[in-house]
Amino acid sequence: MHHIEFEPVGRRGSCPEGISLLDCARLLKVDIVSICGGLGSCRRCRVQVVSGAVSAPTAVDRETFADAELKQGWRLACTAFPQGDVRVLVPPESLSTPQRMQVEGLDQQIAPDPAVRIFDVQLTPPSLEDPKADDSNLWSALERDHGVASGIIDLAVLQVLSSRLRALNWRADVVLRESEIIALDAPQTRWIGLAVDIGTTKIAVYLVDMKSGEIAASSALMNPQISYGEDVVSRIHIAGESAENAAKLQALLVDALNGTIASMCDGIGSDPSHIVDAVIVANTAIHHLFLQAPVQQLGLVPYVPAVRSALDIKARDLGLKTAPGGCVHLLPNVAGYVGADHVAMLLATRIAERDGITLAIDIGTNTEICLNRHGRMKSVSCASGPAFEGAHIEFGMRAAQGAIEHVRLSGDRLEIQTIGGVAPVGICGSGLLDGIAQMLNSGVIDASGRMQDHPLVRKRNGRREFVLAQRPGESDITISQKDVRELQAAKAAIRLGIQALIDDAGITENDIDRVIIAGAFGTFIDVQSAIEIGMLPALPLERFQQVGNAAGTGARMALISKEMRRAALEIAERDGYVELACIPDFNERFAAASNLGAELQPV
Amino acid sequence: MHHIEFEPVGRRGSCPEGISLLDCARLLKVDIVSICGGLGSCRRCRVQVVSGAVSAPTAVDRETFADAELKQGWRLACTAFPQGDVRVLVPPESLSTPQRMQVEGLDQQIAPDPAVRIFDVQLTPPSLEDPKADDSNLWSALERDHGVASGIIDLAVLQVLSSRLRALNWRADVVLRESEIIALDAPQTRWIGLAVDIGTTKIAVYLVDMKSGEIAASSALMNPQISYGEDVVSRIHIAGESAENAAKLQALLVDALNGTIASMCDGIGSDPSHIVDAVIVANTAIHHLFLQAPVQQLGLVPYVPAVRSALDIKARDLGLKTAPGGCVHLLPNVAGYVGADHVAMLLATRIAERDGITLAIDIGTNTEICLNRHGRMKSVSCASGPAFEGAHIEFGMRAAQGAIEHVRLSGDRLEIQTIGGVAPVGICGSGLLDGIAQMLNSGVIDASGRMQDHPLVRKRNGRREFVLAQRPGESDITISQKDVRELQAAKAAIRLGIQALIDDAGITENDIDRVIIAGAFGTFIDVQSAIEIGMLPALPLERFQQVGNAAGTGARMALISKEMRRAALEIAERDGYVELACIPDFNERFAAASNLGAELQPV
Numbered sequence A, B: 001m002h003h004i005e006f007e008p009v010g011r012r013g014s015c016p017e018g019i020s021l022l023d024c025a026r027l028l029k030v031d032i033v034s035i036c037g038g039l040g041s042c043r044r045c046r047v048q049v050v051s052g053a054v055s056a057p058t059a060v061d062r063e064t065f066a067d068a069e070l071k072q073g074w075r076l077a078c079t080a081f082p083q084g085d086v087r088v089l090v091p092p093e094s095l096s097t098p099q100r101m102q103v104e105g106l107d108q109q110i111a112p113d114p115a116v117r118i119f120d121v122q123l124t125p126p127s128l129e130d131p132k133a134d135d136s137n138l139w140s141a142l143e144r145d146h147g148v149a150s151g152i153i154d155l156a157v158l159q160v161l162s163s164r165l166r167a168l169n170w171r172a173d174v175v176l177r178e179s180e181i182i183a184l185d186a187p188q189t190r191w192i193g194l195a196v197d198i199g200t201t202k203i204a205v206y207l208v209d210m211k212s213g214e215i216a217a218s219s220a221l222m223n224p225q226i227s228y229g230e231d232v233v234s235r236i237h238i239a240g241e242s243a244e245n246a247a248k249l250q251a252l253l254v255d256a257l258n259g260t261i262a263s264m265c266d267g268i269g270s271d272p273s274h275i276v277d278a279v280i281v282a283n284t285a286i287h288h289l290f291l292q293a294p295v296q297q298l299g300l301v302p303y304v305p306a307v308r309s310a311l312d313i314k315a316r317d318l319g320l321k322t323a324p325g326g327c328v329h330l331l332p333n334v335a336g337y338v339g340a341d342h343v344a345m346l347l348a349t350r351i352a353e354r355d356g357i358t359l360a361i362d363i364g365t366n367t368e369i370c371l372n373r374h375g376r377m378k379s380v381s382c383a384s385g386p387a388f389e390g391a392h393i394e395f396g397m398r399a400a401q402g403a404i405e406h407v408r409l410s411g412d413r414l415e416i417q418t419i420g421g422v423a424p425v426g427i428c429g430s431g432l433l434d435g436i437a438q439m440l441n442s443g444v445i446d447a448s449g450r451m452q453d454h455p456l457v458r459k460r461n462g463r464r465e466f467v468l469a470q471r472p473g474e475s476d477i478t479i480s481q482k483d484v485r486e487l488q489a490a491k492a493a494i495r496l497g498i499q500a501l502i503d504d505a506g507i508t509e510n511d512i513d514r515v516i517i518a519g520a521f522g523t524f525i526d527v528q529s530a531i532e533i534g535m536l537p538a539l540p541l542e543r544f545q546q547v548g549n550a551a552g553t554g555a556r557m558a559l560i561s562k563e564m565r566r567a568a569l570e571i572a573e574r575d576g577y578v579e580l581a582c583i584p585d586f587n588e589r590f591a592a593a594s595n596l597g598a599e600l601q602p603v
Helices: A021-027 A059-064 A067-071 A134-146 A155-167 A224-228 A232-241 A243-267 A284-291 A340-348 A429-441 A481-505 A520-524 A527-533 A550-560 A562-574 A586-593 B021-027 B059-064 B067-071 B134-146 B155-167 B224-228 B232-241 B243-267 B284-291 B340-348 B429-441 B481-505 B520-524 B527-533 B550-560 B562-574 B586-593
Strands: A002-007 A011-015 A046-051 A074-076 A086-089 A116-122 A171-177 A180-185 A192-198 A202-209 A215-222 A275-282 A311-314 A327-330 A357-362 A367-373 A376-382 A403-410 A413-418 A457-460 A463-469 A477-480 A514-518 A544-548 A576-578 B002-007 B011-015 B046-051 B074-076 B086-089 B116-122 B171-177 B180-185 B192-198 B202-209 B215-222 B275-282 B311-314 B327-330 B357-362 B367-373 B376-382 B403-410 B413-418 B457-460 B463-469 B477-480 B514-518 B544-548 B576-578
Touching (some): A011 A021, A059 A074, A067 A074, A116 A275, A155 A180, A155 B284, A155 B311, A171 A275, A192 A243, A192 A340, A192 A550, A202 A243, A215 A224, A215 A243, A243 A284, A311 B155, A340 A357, A340 A367, A340 A550, A340 A562, A357 A481, A367 A481, A376 A481, A403 A429, A403 A463, A429 A463, A429 A477, A429 A520, A463 A481, A514 A520, A514 A550, A520 A544, B011 B021, B059 B074, B067 B074, B116 B134, B116 B275, B134 B155, B155 B180, B192 B243, B192 B550, B202 B550, B215 B243, B224 B243, B232 B243, B275 B284, B275 B550, B340 B367, B340 B550, B340 B562, B376 B481, B403 B463, B413 B463, B429 B481, B429 B520, B429 B527, B481 B576, B481 B586, B514 B520, B514 B550, B544 B550, B550 B562
Parallel strands (some): A192 A275, A357 A514, A376 A576, A514 A544, B192 B275, B275 B327, B376 B576, B514 B544
Antiparallel strands (some): A002 A011, A046 A074, A192 A202, A202 A215, A357 A367, A367 A376, A403 A413, A457 A463, B002 B011, B046 B074, B046 B086, B116 B171, B192 B202, B202 B215, B357 B367, B463 B477
16 A cells, blocks of 8 residues: 555545556545546646656656656656655646536526425324234324325335334324325424536535425535546446446445535534435436446437436435435436436426527537427537536636636737636636637637737747746646637537527527526626627627526426426427437538637538 | 354354354354343253363353263353354254255145236337437337336336347346336246245245246245344344344345345246245234334334335345345234234135134244134234244254154153154154143143153152153253143143134134144144143144145235235235233133143133
8 A cells, every 4th residue: 555645635545556646536535637537648637746756657748748847746647656655736727626616596486396295293102902003003193184095104214113103202294205104203304305416527406495495505516426537428438337337436426415415414404314305417428327327328329318207216226315215306318418407407497488489508518409499399419528617628627716717808918817816727618718709809810710920829839829828937828729629619519509409490590589508607608709709699698698507496496396397307208309410411510610700601 | 363163064264252152153154042142041052162262151051051061061152252263062952953844835826917017028229310218218119019108117227228228139028016117138038936934933935937826946944033032022122222233133134035045046047136026924023123124112012013014115125136126025914913924824724715713823932823703803912932943941942853743652651753763852842742742641740730750750950850762871851840831831822812712703612613723833733732732622633724834825825916915905904903911811811721631721
């Protein structure tokens, strides 16, 4: 075993010999960015070995770092193997956390009508004359006091029934889901519900009072699966390799959720055993990884989900700690890349009920878009890639402290704004979008994306780059020609997705009455910049609405209302699916759509 | 750690310091008899330390063994602590296994109508033009080919759905329980069912072909909980002490079942994953211990069960390894000491459907009796005690190799018959019953049970004992005056139970048309002997029927027939319960009933 220490996070511990620094970091729960999942190709897991010996630099290390940097101990964590005790510095841009989170969303008022019912019952103690069994006794009281017919009792409740009834002196709150008793505790217990939106990167968690329907607590955390790859494709690959990997990815997620939920409960003086219902939404891949359902087929043509239906699963079968017999409800998926989170977003934005023509977009590594034309809904999924999460971008990072999030360029005068107002350490998605829109406006790049001569453009190793921030003693933060190409690809994917729905509906862009932009990334982008580069259609700004984490809101609505679960089912049924892979001339269209500018170029 | 070796069974292994030889035996799965559960009171865990040192003899050891025996290393395993490596001889009478088992029972012909349905389906592979999800695809095929409406899919099936469907090239056998898919495998899989009768001492296990309803394999094993106490009261006490104990008792049972089931499956070329349904019956205490449901209230007035209802529980929630989403069905209990095994026995003997007056008895540590008077059924439970299992009897043992099972006495000429025809090592329940009936007939004991002068009666330590077998160099096998008292108590309990039902029904013994004697012990007793001592009413022998393991037969009937499950529910509903504790003058009646002889003595 080696003793490994990660700074500045201050995590340390023993790690077995023969595993890489990246695996050590995973073991010690240090969230090092790894987009490729440790394959040595993304070069994002840069760390500096400040003491102790690691294996010699690899060819990839030599390509990634200058000789001077290698001498200073810089390495890719995935290909560096400790040779003894080691101390490692993880720079902010290689750390996944802390990060800006989005838990706020639409505030939809829903009359509580939950799937669970709570009854206060008073039992008559058994006697030799009437030695009724405890279960019969409980059902008699429910029937007598509340007209509830006999049903079944969850095993975990049965296992404590007799002792709890006696400890509570034969009076209790009883919680039923359909005809099953799933929890039992003291009268006037504050029963709560759990709504979770599990994103590929971020997770939003809400505790809801089941009587009032009000949010009791909310919190956000990173999806810890990120240490096995930043995008779902990497995780599908890793989970598909072995049942052990799939189990590990599932457990990572559930353990993180259990930890967060326990501390949230603590914060409101409650306990996870009082969580009597839960709704979880996620994209199809994360949904499957959470269930430990097969994912390999999601990565292969024709990209079909294992499961599309809404599900009710005992929380214990997933390892999630809630009330003894509590269930988890998962909203339905639409397709392999249009998941329950999209359904939840559509539910929260009430798009299905809208007249006119509405477009709803959830921008992310995968961008899902829905067009509702007078009640006819169609969705599309486009692989916009992780550029907006900072991946594949030379100085890219997620929206964490020190990320450049906004850029203004007038002539050669540049203004940048960072998250937290601190010295810049990299550039996040909204900053990249802004920067490229500003470069386009100022003629730093042309419509084809090619970088022109400009006071802020310089050449390094024969390639042009735009200097966003100079950092004496450190590498300057730049947008490279390659970064522009990455954004062009992302932008083309999204715009083509929108166009596919418009073509399918037989309308024009200008017919769209309203564009709803959901999701954390969408909350922070400058819509004008997105229009200027041609990612979004050039409609008047007042037609756009940025709604925050609508998927989380949809999950909460389904948590407290059976009616909303039915509505979600109907949305998933009604929502048609347009497969981009089926569109003729897709590659030519993609090339044309890569051009920057508000107008979509013809093929 | 000490190295401990048990002979002649040949089990050896390392055991931690500071635990008793009895705990070492449990650890190494050597089934040493322990009626009191290791409290040092039953004195049944006699072993001989043949090499190595153990702790000094205790006061109880000195009471139990002669000085010469102590010098030869004889100790009670529960109070002997190894001081180093030790080799121990476990005499046959201290070993729980091997033992005569009873798995044969009534052969009731039932038309198979199981709770699970099996369908052969052929799916259409998904394509880009029709990228249907695997779950939707499966339900479409079920609907199209078999008219089965969409339902739910168990999580464990979902977790393999996509990979199995592809591996099976889109053709499969699908198993549904109600509207839930609980298993999926290759077409023409031989799907099997599991029926288990868990007795306090013995367990009978049956594998049944779900298509034909035929028994595919049967086997018997000891209930391994026996190492924590031979009667349910000891186990209720131990399980009630802590959740860990309850979990340990549950796991012992389930592990033993899993092991037996796996090897039975192996023997018929099947696999536990093909067990798609299971029915388990047991008395109420064992039923609760199996579920890890509370048992403390079973040991306290008014002795109520935690659960009376029939149950369907996912096998995985109990740790039982069957098909991925397989359930276990438990027949209903009637009362705290009238359990699902009694219901199964009543089901198998079809007593509910009989005209006239029928008495059904299942004799054991706890004896359950049911009287059906023209359709009106009442049951009673009596604490007959473990004397028939050899407990509390000086040379008592269970019905294993070397047990004296039959005794004939003419004048002073004695004949004994042992199980296996080997040299006698002790006396089992049927031998004790025979012996005492013969002693009564021959005037060796009088009606009050007092031992008279007789060539085979001798005095030891001032107390009379009847010599059954002389063993040169070893203690002779005897029936002591105290043994006679134990049998009198057991006999009184059973006879009073019968009388309580007769009184309740307002009939006389002679009105009984038929007496059904069920259970392993009842199979081997001599009914004439039981009548002579007054345990059973003095009816013509042709009215008695010994039916073997009827509870196991009832479990099998419920396994293959929903109709039989409904019938069991109806039996449990209809079956009234007479509580002996409510009978006036019970103690006086008990004293009178202790008298030996065919006639029940008046109070």
